[in-house]
Amino acid sequence: MLTPSEAATGDAANPAGDPEISKFGYTPQLRRSLTFTDLLFYGxxxxxxxxxxxxxGSVYAASQGMVAxxxxxxxxxxxxxxxxxxQMVKAFPIAGSVYNYAGRGIAAPVGFIAGWAIMLDYFLVPGLLYLVASVTIEAAVPSVSAWIWLVGFVAINAVINYFGIRLTAVAINIMIAGELIVLGIFLVMGIVGLADGRGNGDWTSAFFNSDNFSFGIVLGxxxxxxxxFLGFDGISMLAEESKGGARQVGRAMAVVLLLAGLIFIAQTWVASLFVTDPAGLINGDxxxxxxxxxxxxxxxxGAPWLATLxxxxxxxxxxxxxxxxxxTAxxxxxxAMARDKQLPKFLAKVSSKHASPVNAVLFTAGVSLAISGTALYYLTEQGEDTITLIATMVNFGAMVAWLALHAAVIWHYIVRNGSRNWLLHLVVPLVGAGLLIAVLINMKLYTQLTGFIWIGLGLVVLGVLFAMGRAPKLSGVGGSDDKAADVA
Incomplete structure (x- = not known):
C-alpha cells in the first residue's frame, strides 16, 4: 500500500503521480522499479x-551452411x-509496445491491427518455448513425461509473474547467469577442441560460401x-515500470540487441567448425x-558430457x-489493449498489492498451456513438426507488426510533427521496412498463408468492433500531449 507521502510525491519506485503516464489519460497502476540492468537482463x-x-540445425540447413x-x-x-x-518509445513511453506506437503514431485502428499481429508472436512464443523445453528435457530425463515438465514450467512461471515485476526481475537475473555460464563452457571447449585438432578446418563457410550464396537463401x-532475436522489443512493454523512463528503455533495447547478436554469431560460428557432415546436415531429417x-x-x-550439458x-x-x-510481455x-477497451476489461485488472496485471498473467498462463499442450500432442502422437510450424508463425506476426512500427515513425514524426531528422525518421524506417518485406517474401508459402489468415481474422474483429459502435480509441489521443516532445 502507498504511504500518504508516496502518494503525494509519486516516488520513482511508485506509480502515484507519474506524469509520463497521466498525460496520456491513464491512471498509473504499474510500479516503476526496474533499473537499466534489470531491463538489460530481461531483454x-x-x-x-x-x-x-x-x-x-534449422538455420544451418536453411542458410546452406552459412549459419553465421x-x-x-x-x-x-x-x-x-x-x-x-x-524513436516511438520516446514519443509514447507507455505499456503496449507496437500496439500503442502504431495506434498513437498513425491511428487507433492501425494500432489494433499491429497489436493483433504481434499478439500472434506473443501468444505463440511461450507455447513454443514450453514445447521445446518439455521435449528436450524428456530426452535427457526419459523417466519423467514431457507433459509433467510442461505443466510444471507453466505453473512456476505463472506464480512468479503473479507476484509482480520485481520478483520476476530477480528470478531473471539469477537464471541468466546459468545460461551464460553454460555458453562460456561451450565456447571454451570449442577453443580447446580446435587447438586439439577436432574441428573440420572450414573457417569461412559459416560466413560466406560462393557455391551456395544467394540473397534468397540468406533472407530465407x-x-x-x-x-x-525476438525479445528485444519486449523491453518496450515495460516502459511504465522502468525507473529511467523512455530513454532508458531505448538504450536497453539497443544494447541488448548488439550483445545478443554478437553472442549468437560467435556460438554458431564455433558450432559450425565441428559439423562433421555439412551436406548431411543440410539435407538431413x-x-x-x-x-x-x-x-x-x-x-x-570429444565426449558426450558437453552435449548433455x-x-x-x-x-x-x-x-x-x-x-x-x-x-510477462x-x-x-x-x-494495455484491455485498458483501452479493445479486449475484455477483466484483463485490465491490476493487483494493488503486487502491482501486476494479475488476470492477464493468469490468462496468459492458461493460453500458453493450451497452445503448448496441443502442439505437444500433435508432435508426440501424430508425428507432426509443430516446432518448426510455430517458430515460423511467430516470426511472421512480429515482422508484420514491425512494418506498422516503421510506418508509425514516418507518419508521426515527418508527416504529423514536421521533423527534419531525415535519417532517423525517414531513411532508417524505410530501409527497415524494405528489409522486413524482403524477409517476408522469402518465407515458406504455408507460413505466409497462415499468417495472412490471422491478419484477416483481426480485420474481421476490427469490423465487428466498428459495427458495435466500439471503434478502437486510445486514451489521450488528439490532444497536444499526443505530440512528441522532441522531433529534431
Whole structure:
C-alpha cells in the first residue's frame, strides 16, 4: 500500500503521480522499479543467449551452411527495427509496445491491427518455448513425461509473474547467469577442441560460401534465425515500470540487441567448425537437424558430457526464464489493449498489492498451456513438426507488426510533427521496412498463408468492433500531449 507521502510525491519506485503516464489519460497502476540492468537482463533472457542451441540445425540447413551470415543479416535487420522502437518509445513511453506506437503514431485502428499481429508472436512464443523445453528435457530425463515438465514450467512461471515485476526481475537475473555460464563452457571447449585438432578446418563457410550464396537463401534463413532475436522489443512493454523512463528503455533495447547478436554469431560460428557432415546436415531429417548443435558440442569436447550439458541448459532456459519473460510481455500487451477497451476489461485488472496485471498473467498462463499442450500432442502422437510450424508463425506476426512500427515513425514524426531528422525518421524506417518485406517474401508459402489468415481474422474483429459502435480509441489521443516532445 502507498504511504500518504508516496502518494503525494509519486516516488520513482511508485506509480502515484507519474506524469509520463497521466498525460496520456491513464491512471498509473504499474510500479516503476526496474533499473537499466534489470531491463538489460530481461531483454537478454527473452532473446535467450543460448537460443541457437535449439535451432542451429534449422538455420544451418536453411542458410546452406552459412549459419553465421544468417545471424549477421538478422542483426542488421533488427538494428533498423530497434531504432524505430527507440524513436516511438520516446514519443509514447507507455505499456503496449507496437500496439500503442502504431495506434498513437498513425491511428487507433492501425494500432489494433499491429497489436493483433504481434499478439500472434506473443501468444505463440511461450507455447513454443514450453514445447521445446518439455521435449528436450524428456530426452535427457526419459523417466519423467514431457507433459509433467510442461505443466510444471507453466505453473512456476505463472506464480512468479503473479507476484509482480520485481520478483520476476530477480528470478531473471539469477537464471541468466546459468545460461551464460553454460555458453562460456561451450565456447571454451570449442577453443580447446580446435587447438586439439577436432574441428573440420572450414573457417569461412559459416560466413560466406560462393557455391551456395544467394540473397534468397540468406533472407530465407533470416526468417528462421529471426526467432533468436525476438525479445528485444519486449523491453518496450515495460516502459511504465522502468525507473529511467523512455530513454532508458531505448538504450536497453539497443544494447541488448548488439550483445545478443554478437553472442549468437560467435556460438554458431564455433558450432559450425565441428559439423562433421555439412551436406548431411543440410539435407538431413528432423532428428539430425534438431540434434545438430548437441552433436557439434560432443565433437568439440570429444565426449558426450558437453552435449548433455547444453541439452539440459536449453530445456531449463526455454522452460523457465525465457518463457517467464515471454508471458510477462504478453500479459502487458493484453493489459494495455484491455485498458483501452479493445479486449475484455477483466484483463485490465491490476493487483494493488503486487502491482501486476494479475488476470492477464493468469490468462496468459492458461493460453500458453493450451497452445503448448496441443502442439505437444500433435508432435508426440501424430508425428507432426509443430516446432518448426510455430517458430515460423511467430516470426511472421512480429515482422508484420514491425512494418506498422516503421510506418508509425514516418507518419508521426515527418508527416504529423514536421521533423527534419531525415535519417532517423525517414531513411532508417524505410530501409527497415524494405528489409522486413524482403524477409517476408522469402518465407515458406504455408507460413505466409497462415499468417495472412490471422491478419484477416483481426480485420474481421476490427469490423465487428466498428459495427458495435466500439471503434478502437486510445486514451489521450488528439490532444497536444499526443505530440512528441522532441522531433529534431
Amino acid at each position: 537478454l533472457i527473452y532473446m535467450v543467449p543460448i537460443a541457437p542451441f535449439a535451432i542451429f 551470415l544468417a545471424y549477421v543479416a538478422g542483426l542488421v535487420v533488427m538494428l533498423f527495427t530497434a531504432s524505430s522502437y527507440a 534463413s533470416v526468417s528462421v534465425a529471426a526467432l533468436s 528432423a532428428a539430425t537437424v534438431g540434434n545438430a548443435f548437441y552433436a557439434a558440442a560432443e565433437a568439440a569436447a 547444453c541439452l539440459v541448459a536449453t530445456a531449463i532456459a526455454w522452460g523457465l526464464p525465457d518463457s517467464m519473460v515471454a508471458q 504478453l500479459s502487458r500487451l493484453l493489459f
